[in-house]
Amino acid sequence: MAGSQTVVATGRAAPRTAAKVRTGVWQEQVNTGVSLHFSFEFADPESFAGTITHRSLGELGMFGVACRRHTVYRRPSDLDLGDDAYFLLTLQLAGDKRVTQDGRSATIRAGEFALYDSERPLRxxxxxxxxxxxxxxxxxxxxxxxxxxFADLAARKFSTEQGIAPVVWSAILSLGSLGPSSGPDGVLVAGNVIDMTATMLRAQAGITAPDRRDERARRLRAVHAYIDERLPDPDLRVEAIAAAHFVSVRYLHMLFRQSGHTVAAWIRHRRIQACKRDLADPVTRAVPAAAIGARWGFVSASHFGQVFKKATGLTPAEFRERALSG
Structure with a gap:
């Protein structure tokens, strides 16, 4: 990285090398790992190599990438697939990447980062x-x-050596060292990292403090983190979620209604996302699809199959075959 080495990536933050992979498999791995739909162009498909790692901690998704030259898009046809609305931050460790969005374009190199918006066309x-x-x-x-x-910050280049960025990125990268046993504590830490990240972006946008009107959004974030931690529990109930956050069931339903979901639909959505990640992971190839469904709280194989096909248009077996074969 340029200048002082204020931010150091741990070995778990991103793969060290890119492995040879078929382009169709790569597309499926990226789209599933990031849980967004992208389109791709490859200048030399035969020699392409890439490795992606991904994990989720509460509301924070994290993925590391090592790969060869190619172009990634969020085209209007990709945006129409109904993904959730995200901000993504990308930190360059080696090589370079040109980010183009909203009529702006920035080339980021090692030690620099940029933000982009999942709801707008991207290159x-x-x-x-x-x-x-x-x-x-x-x-x-x-x-x-x-x-x-924050939308106005998209496709602008920022340095990890300015303001509080070194502290924030060091915290982000350290999350890669958290093991599965971190449990609720890891989810809490991830929530704190999101708060730190928002503070860093507010500074870049010239905002001195969060808006008090967003308090409901922050409370909803805490509920989402609680749900994510307990997705494997088939008995996860609205009443227990409300009690854990000292709110009424009615208030909890109101929070979700304002975000465009019901509580039950949100739990179902997050379980399907978790199952998709596991089904597309070569490491779990030998694990029966029904066992993956049970791992994430689906009470029976038939129920899992019905919900999964309704959400994705494919059975779990069909999704796995497509994801792993390209």
């Missing part, structure tokens, strides 16, 4: 020898006022 021109660490979080957990302000 990422990735160079050879590329390595990056990326995080994503849904816009609604920030609140509408921060979300509107």
């Amino acid at each position: 990422l021109d990735v160079g050879d020898g590329y390595r990056s660490v990326n995080v994503k979080f849904r816009k609604e957990i920030l609140g509408v006022h921060d979300a509107e302000s």
Whole structure:
């Protein structure tokens, strides 16, 4: 990285090397790992290589990438697929990437980062020898006022050596060291990191403090984190969620209604996302699809199959075959 080495990526933050992979498999791995739909162009498909790692901690998604040259898009047809609305931050560790969105374009190199918006058309021109660490979080957990302000930061280049950026990125990268046993504590830490990240972006946008009107959004974020931690529990109930956050069931339903979901629909959505990640992971290839459904709280194989097909248009077996075969 340029200048002083204030931010150091741990070995778990991003893969060290890119492995040979078929382009169709790569597309499925990226789209599933990031839980967004992208389109791709490859200058030399036969020699392409790429490795992606991903994990989720509460409301924070984190993925590391090492790959060769190609171009990634969020075209209007990709935007129409109904993904949730996210901000994504990308930190360059090696190589370079050109980020183009909203009529702006910035080339980021090692030690620099940029933000982009999942709801707007996007182009990422990735160079050879590329390595990056990326995080994503849904816009609604920030609140509408921060979300509107941060959108103007898309496709602008920022340094990890300015302001509080070194502290924030060091915290983000350290999350890669958290093991599965971190449990609720890890989810809490991830929530704190999102708060730190929002503070960093407010500073870049010239905002001195969060808007008090966004308090409901922050409370909803805490509920989402609680749900994510307990997705494997088939007995997860609205009453227990409300009690854990010292609110009424009625208030909890109101929070979700304002975000465009019901509580039950949100739990179902997050379970399907978790199952998609596991089904697309080569490491779990030998695990029966029904066992993956049970792992994430589906009470029976038939119920899992019905809900999954309704959400994705494919059975779990069909989704896995497509994801792993390209």
